[in-house]
Every structure is written in structure tokens, then in C-alpha cells.
Amino acid sequence: MIEVYSWPTPNGHKVHIMLEECGLPYRVHPVNIGTGDQFKPEFLAISPNNKIPAIVDPDGPEGEPISLFESGAILLYLAGKTGKFLPQGVSARYEVLQWLMFQMGGVGPMLGQAHHFRIYASEKITYAVDRYTNEAKRLYGVMDKRLQRSKYLGGPEYSIADIAVFPWLRSWKNQGIDWADHPHLKGWFDEIAARPAVQRGVEVLATASAAKPLTDERAREVLFGKQQYQSR
Numbered sequence: 001m002i003e004v005y006s007w008p009t010p011n012g013h014k015v016h017i018m019l020e021e022c023g024l025p026y027r028v029h030p031v032n033i034g035t036g037d038q039f040k041p042e043f044l045a046i047s048p049n050n051k052i053p054a055i056v057d058p059d060g061p062e063g064e065p066i067s068l069f070e071s072g073a074i075l076l077y078l079a080g081k082t083g084k085f086l087p088q089g090v091s092a093r094y095e096v097l098q099w100l101m102f103q104m105g106g107v108g109p110m111l112g113q114a115h116h117f118r119i120y121a122s123e124k125i126t127y128a129v130d131r132y133t134n135e136a137k138r139l140y141g142v143m144d145k146r147l148q149r150s151k152y153l154g155g156p157e158y159s160i161a162d163i164a165v166f167p168w169l170r171s172w173k174n175q176g177i178d179w180a181d182h183p184h185l186k187g188w189f190d191e192i193a194a195r196p197a198v199q200r201g202v203e204v205l206a207t208a209s210a211a212k213p214l215t216d217e218r219a220r221e222v223l224f225g226k227q228q229y230q231s232r
Contacts, residue, residue, distance in 0.1 A: 002026040005043060006053040007033050008205040011071040011108065013167035015053045017201030018075050021163065022082045026055075030208050057081075072104045075160040085160045096154030099161035102142075103168070110135045111168050114175045133176040140169075140182050147184040158192075166192045167202070 002019065004026050006012040019026045031037040031052050038050045047054035047069035055074055060066030068074050079086035087093045114132035117125060143165070146153060154161035169189055172179065179186040192198055 001058070003029060003056040003058075004053060005029045005031050005046065005055070006205065007031050008202070008208070009033070009052065010111075010167035010170070011051075012053045012205070013170075013202050014071045014164050015055065015074050015078075016204040017163050017167070017198050018078050018085070018160065020197035020201045021195075022078055022084050024078070024082065028204055030205055032208070072100060072164065075100070075164060079160050085158065085163065087155070087157065087159070092155055096159045096161050099146075099153045099159075100164055102153075103161065103164040107139055107165055107168050110139060111171070111175055115171065118176065119174055136175040136177060137181070140172075140177055140185060143188075144182040144185040147188050152188070162188075162192055166198065170202070 002024055004015060004019065006015060006028060007030065008016075016028075031043055033052060037043060038047070038052060043054070044050060046056060046067040049069060051069065053071055053074065054067065054069040055077075056065065056067045057077075058065045066077075068077055076086070078084075086096055110132060113128075114136045117128040117132055121128070143153065150156070152158050152162050153165060166189070169185075170193075179189075
């Protein structure tokens, strides 16, 4: 049984979806990032960067337990453990990996900043809102162009690249995106959203999140205030 320490954010959903797609048994431990659970010593022991998600697999390599943080690393680990959603061929594997890195280095950080300045920031800074909204549109354009000639982001088969990107696009409206500008990406998005495992994955902890939104003043202070930057 894989122990999953998470909250229903895009990065959390990446791992929830992968676990559902792989059919692996897992147990979820909520880490409410709006109340500061991510700073508790027991969580920092497995996720030293105080970010969700993290996992502990008691049946790791050579049968030894392993703990992992960083959602991209977790996707790679689960793909290796199950032999699913990452091609065996060298060229095909690197084609998927480059799009996984595209999510980790571009889609996640840039759309995260779009969310911050468009929704969470206490002060609306026009330059920042425009900067990250425009970058979101650029990234959507890159993916739309890719999907004109490829069924999935990483190639002809569904992969961890698609699993990594999809949760970030669920908030397209908050990113200032008009789907009419990205028809190929929209078709891909709808196909991924219809997968039963994806639907189960995005429902993980959804009730807890709805009851404890990240937009109140306490959550803002925990996520973006001094507590975030304390030495631990």
C-alpha cells in the first residue's frame, strides 16, 4: 500500500491520477497546505521542500521502503514500478521525457504564477498579471501546435507527459485562456478528462478542499507570508 501525502492541487492530482491509471493500491493522507500541515516535522521528513505531494512506498526497489517528493520524480518512479505510461524504446522515452520536463519547467511554474497574480495576490499588479497571462497563452499555443501533429503530448501513446500537464489546464479560465484559440489542445483535454481513472484522480480529497479553500487570509499568510520563508 503506497502512502500518499497530498492536497488537491494540480501537482497533487498528477500523482492521484497516475496511481489510479496504474491501479496501484494507495492511502491518502491530507496535507492541508492552507493551514500549515506542510511544515510539520513528520511531513518535512519525507518532503524537505515542504511541498506536496510526497509518497512512501514500503515495497520499493529491492523490496526496501522508499520515500519520494517532487511530483515529476514520483511519476517517473511509478512508471518504472509498473512499466506503464513511459515507452521502453530509447527515442520514444526521451520524447515523452522532454514533454514531462516542459510541464515541470514551464507549464507548472508559469501557470502557477498566473494563478497567483490573477487570483491570490492581495495587490493586483498589472505588469505581473499581463506577464503571466501572456506566458500562459504562449504555452497553450506551444501545446496546441504539438497536438496538431501528435495524438498525445509525448507521442502516439498516452503517457506521464499527458498526466503531468492535464491537471494544470483544468483552471484554464483562471489563466485567461479562451479554448477557441486552441482547438487541438481542447480536443486532447476533453479526451483526457473523459478517462475514468482521471475522473477518479481529480476527486481525491475534493471534499476536503471545498470545505477549506485557499483564498482566506489565514491561507494566504501560510502560503505566501512569512511562515513560508521561515528556516526549518
